[in-house]
Amino acid sequence: MTNDDLPPTDRQDLRTAADAVLSRLVGAPSGAARLREDQWRAIEALVADKRRALVVQRTGWGKSAVYFVATALLRERGAGPTVIVSPLLALMRNQVDAAARAGIHARTINSSNTEEWDTIRREVAAGEVDVLLVSPERLNNPDFRDQVLPELAAATGLLVVDEAHCISDWGHDFRPDYRRLRTMLADLPPGVPVLATTATANARVTADVAEQLGTGGGSDALVLRGPLDRESLSLGVLRLPDAAHRMAWLAEHLDELPGSGIVYTLTVAAAEEVTAFLRQSGHTVASYTGKTENADRRQAEEDLLANRVKALVATSALGMGFDKPDLGFVIHLGSPSSPIAYYQQVGRAGRGVEHAEVLLLPGKEDQAIWEYFASIAFPPEEQVRRTLDVLARAERPLSLPALEPLVELRRSRLETMLKVLDVDGAVRRVQGGWISTGVPWTYDTERYAWVAKQRAAEQQAMRDYVTTTDCRMEFLRRQLDDDEAAPCGRCDNCTKPRFTDSVSPAALAAAQGELARAGVEVEPRKMWPTGLPAVGVELKGRIPAGEQAAPGRALGRLSDIGWGNRLRPLLAPQAPDGPVPDDVANAVIGVLADWAKGPGGWASGQPDAPPRPVGVVTLASRTRPLLLRSLGTRIAETGRLPLLGSIGYTGDITQVSRSNSAQRLKALHGALTVPPALVEALGQADGPVLLVDDMTETGWTIAVAARMLRRAGAQGVLPLVLAVQA
Missing domain, CATH: 3.40.50 (Rossmann fold)
Known part of the structure; x- marks a missing residue:
């Protein structure tokens, strides 16, 4: 169906209905809230025209409103449930709560609620579920892939790929499980709309995602890419001599920062060190890392949302999906290796307040940490070939523990590699482990070399961000290929710095003592x-x-x-x-x-x-x-x-x-x-x-x-x- 197929009056009625759903979603009186023009364009494409759309908009722009409003409208017209592929449990929890406000019944299928899967499948089959959120890891679980996924593909009324930059290995948070979406897309009945959303994608990542999801190239798709400025954010950099100065500065100035916020570190050990020191200095903070238990993570999230803590000291484990509109600041003790990753993290702040502080305190150890994470990327060809050969000779499926001793790869790296090979068709995950498919596989040397080169360029860009005398927001926006990038008038280079690098001798001595322990x-x-x-x-x-x-x-x-x-x-x-x-x-x-x-x-x-x-x-x-x-x-x-x-x-x-x-x-x-x-x-x-x-x-x-x-x-x-x- 094209724009000409639906009369303007019907489209106006659709717009009125969409604004009414938005009002319920945000808790406003009926019809009091109004969609942004690009939000409406995306909803119109999905509901009226059954098209595919890729939305690249800044954090806080309202991408979730697009798929919730579209879901409500499609369900009213008899469509099946919306399936949202979402990367983090924290995001799922927020999405379920948001959907309920709009009268949308949402359920999740993920690794933490396996005992509910059968009940949820029955609810979906009975038409009782409006939105089903699934984690990308489920897409390659044999039971889910072979039994649940075909049912969902046949019944879904809208497929949403949230945080879609994860599908691209050019992106900062590549997740091979996301590439399983190709299978689901291929199995969708004709005319089922697809929405992909992300806030952190430059032109290369956008093109890659569009190609993989069939939302670009020669397809009849709508691509909406907006300006990435966040008018509430005031960016700054403080270059301090060493880790002790950075910790002392944070301990002395944390209470001067607006509201509550996030202090990001590059490693788990650093997060734990900083948390301990800030607590000793009298601050109410909590640690949030990949090693934090799920129950403790949820408690930490709730404490920050309720402003019971001044800050969470976190690694990148606290990222996509955490939504606190009044988050007042984001501080980085150490530079992320990518401007895109940095923008994604600082975008947590200032969504629902007029002013939020964003400060980067780079460290001398940043480069060494970047190099370590780069060293555990996709393995060289000989290790991949060795794994394929072992699987080809095996008489039965090999589990990760069984396969690990036979190849020279650690389990986490081995699992990631197998997922990529699975998407490429060379291996398949079945009950009991992994098998070779016998399909010829080519090591994409050129692509992996380009990815490595891109990583090196991103690291240099972060060094340049630290030293630039130009507008910092403009710098970040240009890194994300934002054509509308211009000086922000708010950062420490556009105006005078809002914070000094002064640290009292007492605070410095305390930090030095803590780090010397x-x-x-x-x-x-x-x-x-x-x-x-x-x-x-x-x-x-x-x-x-x-x-x-x-x-x-x-x-x-x-x-x-x-x-x-x-x-x-x-x-x-x-x-x-x-x-x-x-x-x-x-x-x-x-x-x-x-x-x-x-x-x-x-x-x-x-x-x-x-x-x-x-x-x-x-x-x-x-x-x-x-x-x-x-x-x-x-x-x-x-x-x-x-x-x-x-x-x-x-x-x-x-x-x-x-x-x-x-x-x-x-x-x-x-x-x-x-x-x-x-x-x-x-x-x-x-x-x-x-x-x-x-x-x-x-x-x-x-x-x-x-x-x-x-x-x-x-x-x-x-x-x-x-x-x-x-």
Whole structure:
């Protein structure tokens, strides 16, 4: 149907009905609210013309109003339920509440409510559900894909792809599960409208999404792309000397910021550090990361929505879908690696207030963190080919735990790769695991190289954003290919800065003290990974208590903004070897002293305190022999302990240092040796020993070394390392 097929009077009636639904949605008197012109154009295309539409509009513009109003109108005309593919549970919760205000009955299908799936399917079949929200991960669940998805495709009256930039690997938040939408789109009956929405997409991402969803190119689709200025946001950058200055500034100035808001960090460790320090400084804040339990996440969201906390200190786990119209500020301690990702996060603020503060406090560690996340991107071709070959030879489906030992990839990276291969048709997820389809597959070297190049360009753009003397909002809008970008007149470059970089000596001293606090517990491995016999290592099940390491200690995490900043350059692959620096050695001695005197320590005075260590053993290192030898010597001399010797290597394990647990253990098995002199010394040692290493990433080197030491006669093994890779 075209515009000419529906008389103007009918379209006017449709517009009147649409405004009435909007009024219910926002809680206004009937007809008091009126759609934006582009909102109406999208609704008209979906309801009257049954077209496909791609809407790229800034956060807070009202994209959800488009699909809720369209849903109400389509349902009144007898259409089936709207299916919304939505990436986050937080978004789903908000959407269900919003739909209810408009009299729309919404339900969700996601990993947290599997016990309700059958009931929801019956409600959908009975026509009782107006909106069904599903997570993209459901699209590749075998039961859902093969049983539920065909039913939905046949019955749906409108398909909505929310946060559609996730479908593009050019975007900042690529999710391969989203590409399963191609299957659902192909199965939709003719004339079913499709709406894709996003707030964070430049021209390249927009074109990619449009192509993949069939909402661009030669299709009869409506693409609505609006200006991305947010008139409520005042952008600024504060360049402070180090992490201590940034934390001190935040502690001193947090109460000056309007309302409540979000403090973003780049890592989980940083979020936890900052939360602890702000609480000690008297602020009411909560941590929100990928490691936060679901119940705690919901509580944190509710506390922020109700202004019971001044801020959530969050990683990117708090992003798409969190909607607080009166959010007064967004602060970043560290730069995101992409202007698009940065714009998406700052867009949380100022939706329903006239003024919101946005401040970026970049850190020297940002580049190292960007590089780490880049290192876990799509694997190189030889690893992909290896996985395909293993699946092709398998006689049955292989689960992730079964497949992991056979390929040199960690589970999370392996799963992401398989999802991409599934979309490309080379593998398929079935009951019991993954199988090869036998369909030829080509490694798109050119595309992956372009993606890597794009990532590098985005990182440079963030550095340029920090140093630019031009309008910051205009800079961000141009990065998102906003043709209407112009100076905002509000940022710190358009006007004078609203905040100084001053920090009081007391606040700085407190922050320095917090960041100088050393010591992280190192949990021992207690179970061997599954599938070791498949790679020729006859170990399985629980590690016997008499062969385990005890809980240990590390000076810090490499992702910390305190000791992490000191340890990263020291332990970088290209760093020169040399004796342990005095400040690092003294800090390790401090960790050892705190460990001894702390709860359960050998010097705690508690009746059940363990024995004092009676010697020091180091792990030999090919890359840092001087560092480890000097560290072991300093610990032994300070603690007045004998340096008993060193565990050596007989094999080469460097090529799988970032591999999965099974492959790591395969490389370690038989590669470590306890020299005879050390065996003799252990036989004479009447107590546990300290096992000293530079870094632990997976914990398996410590686990294997501890097992060997215990078998050689050590009465206990206490790991002590410089850094945890986390």
